[in-house]
Amino acid sequence: MxxxxxxxxxxxxxxxGSAVVEVQPGxxxxxxxxxxxxxxxxxxxxxEDGRPRRFVNIFVAEDDIRFLDGVDTPVGExxxxxxxxxxxxx
Amino acid sequence: MTKSYRxxxxxxxxxxxxxxxxxxxxxxDELTVLxxxxxxEFEQGxxxxxxxxxRGTLESSISAHVxxxxxxxxxxxxxxxxxxxxxxxxxxMGYTNVWSLEGGFTRWKNDGHSWRAPxxxxxxxxxxxxxxxxxxxxxxxxxxxxxxxxALVIGAxxxxxxxxxxxxxxxxxxxxIVDFDVVDTSNLQRQILHNVDxxxxxxxxxARETLTALNPDVKVETHDVRLSADNVLEILGQYxxxxxxxxxxxxxxxxxxxxxxxxxxxxxxxxxxFEGQATIFDPYQGPCYRCQYPExxxxxxxxxxxxxxxxxxxxxxxxSIQAVETIKYILGIGETLxxxxxxxxxxxxxxxxLNIRRDPDCPACGDEERPPRLVEYDAxxxxxxxxxxxx
Numbered sequence: 001m002x003x004x005x006x007x008x009x010x011x012x013x014x015x016x017g018s019a020v021v022e023v024q025p026g027x028x029x030x031x032x033x034x035x036x037x038x039x040x041x042x043x044x045x046x047x048e049d050g051r052p053r054r055f056v057n058i059f060v061a062e063d064d065i066r067f068l069d070g071v072d073t074p075v076g077e078x079x080x081x082x083x084x085x086x087x088x089x090x
Numbered sequence: 091m092t093k094s095y096r097x098x099x100x101x102x103x104x105x106x107x108x109x110x111x112x113x114x115x116x117x118x119d120e121l122t123v124l125x126x127x128x129x130x131e132f133e134q135g136x137x138x139x140x141x142x143x144x145r146g147t148l149e150s151s152i153s154a155h156v157x158x159x160x161x162x163x164x165x166x167x168x169x170x171x172x173x174x175x176x177x178x179x180x181x182x183m184g185y186t187n188v189w190s191l192e193g194g195f196t197r198w199k200n201d202g203h204s205w206r207a208p209x210x211x212x213x214x215x216x217x218x219x220x221x222x223x224x225x226x227x228x229x230x231x232x233x234x235x236x237x238x239x240x241a242l243v244i245g246a247x248x249x250x251x252x253x254x255x256x257x258x259x260x261x262x263x264x265x266x267i268v269d270f271d272v273v274d275t276s277n278l279q280r281q282i283l284h285n286v287d288x289x290x291x292x293x294x295x296x297a298r299e300t301l302t303a304l305n306p307d308v309k310v311e312t313h314d315v316r317l318s319a320d321n322v323l324e325i326l327g328q329y330x331x332x333x334x335x336x337x338x339x340x341x342x343x344x345x346x347x348x349x350x351x352x353x354x355x356x357x358x359x360x361x362x363x364f365e366g367q368a369t370i371f372d373p374y375q376g377p378c379y380r381c382q383y384p385e386x387x388x389x390x391x392x393x394x395x396x397x398x399x400x401x402x403x404x405x406x407x408x409x410s411i412q413a414v415e416t417i418k419y420i421l422g423i424g425e426t427l428x429x430x431x432x433x434x435x436x437x438x439x440x441x442x443x444l445n446i447r448r449d450p451d452c453p454a455c456g457d458e459e460r461p462p463r464l465v466e467y468d469a470x471x472x473x474x475x476x477x478x479x480x481x
Binding site for chain 2: 008009010011019045054055056057059062063064066067082084085086087088089090
């Protein structure tokens with residue numbers, strides 16, 4: 001059973017419009033690497049030297065990876081990874 | 091020969107001292123203020139901090155309120171006559187620093203000085219707020235808290251419209267609105283404070299008309315300015331709770347920095363196309379905006395609603411959630427969104443809650459003793475404030 005990555009509206013133009021992308025479970029950095037291979041432009045936007053850029057918040061299930069094990073956080077089968085940039089509209 | 095009422099009042103005024111409302115306001119914290127009116131008058135509203143001590147029992151009860159005869163005392167009534175007579179009596183009793191408020195509470199109110207909302211509800215209010223009063227979590231006491239509360243809505247736009255309307259309907263007694271813009275046709279698809287008759291007029295004035303027409307109990311304070319490092323503390327400082335419904339990153343980071351200085355909670359709402367986020371950033375109790383978002387996305391990834399579009403009803407959902415959180419915060423009920431980020435997706439019709447935490451190394455709130463210097467941010471919202479503070 002794969003894990004899923006939720007893509008925010010502002011980045012969906014880089015995933016051919018997909019809101020959810022299925023990936024193989026594993027460590028988060030492997031999973032992000034896989035995502036970057038399939039969607040190079042997305043990878044460039046999100047990652048710098050394989051690390052998430054500062055404006056990108058990544059959650060595994062309900063928790064921010066900054067308070068888990070960062071890119072070493074394991075992502076299990078069926079778990080949801082959420083990519084969440086700030087939005088400013090009001 | 092008898093004296094008329096006017097004669098005795100004039101005689102009293104000739105021998106006592108009077109204080110103007112402006113002078114009293116300046117020294118309100120230092121003076122002992124006694125409201126000598128009757129109970130039904132006091133209940134309709136009073137000067138903040140005033141002690142209720144009706145004139146009929148003033149002589150017998152004064153020693154309970156004032157132990158030192160040199161205490162500086164201000165007496166007030168509705169128009170300044172009864173308090174002049176009462177001041178003369180207190181002087182006769184040996185109190186040496188007594189003033190009567192010139193023009194009384196009527197002039198105090200008319201001159202625009204702040205006054206406390208009634209401590210008990212009028213019969214009209216009991217009717218208006220009956221569905222709140224029926225809730226055990228609110229009740230008459232909770233409704234009075236709402237009437238006493240002061241909330242600032244940043245932006246009279248998509249988010250500010252529903253939140254301000256619901257706060258006004260709920261009887262939040264003072265609502266401030268900050269916006270420097272004017273009403274435009276393209277606003278009306280979502281900004282329900284405004285209407286076609288208000289096109290071209292100031293948004294804050296339009297908001298005032300809508301809110302006071304809905305609930306005349308509410309005092310609407312308008313701030314027709316752009317928030318800046320120079321005015322943000324003064325404006326936010328007047329309120330108990332801030333609702334951030336702004337439309338740009340620099341203002342959001344500025345509001346965050348100011349909230350850390352003032353230790354006031356910011357009820358956050360933000361939207362983009364079909365998605366919205368809401369939380370409460372409660373200074374030093376939970377994460378701040380910069381803990382959660384150390385940097386904004388680059389501008390090409392974060393177009394404004396004007397550039398990228400937004401579903402008109404989306405801010406209706408998110409702004410209403412901000413109003414709910416504000417009311418819960420004022421009442422002290424339920425579980426607030428402090429430490430939780432509520433994400434709403436209108437396309438999938440899903441709400442999700444993510445856990446957010448305070449970052450111990452946050453450049454904005456990491457050092458509680460030294461809140462960040464207030465600066466005008468550019469689009470990058472980079473953080474010279476922290477550098478300036480740490481140096």
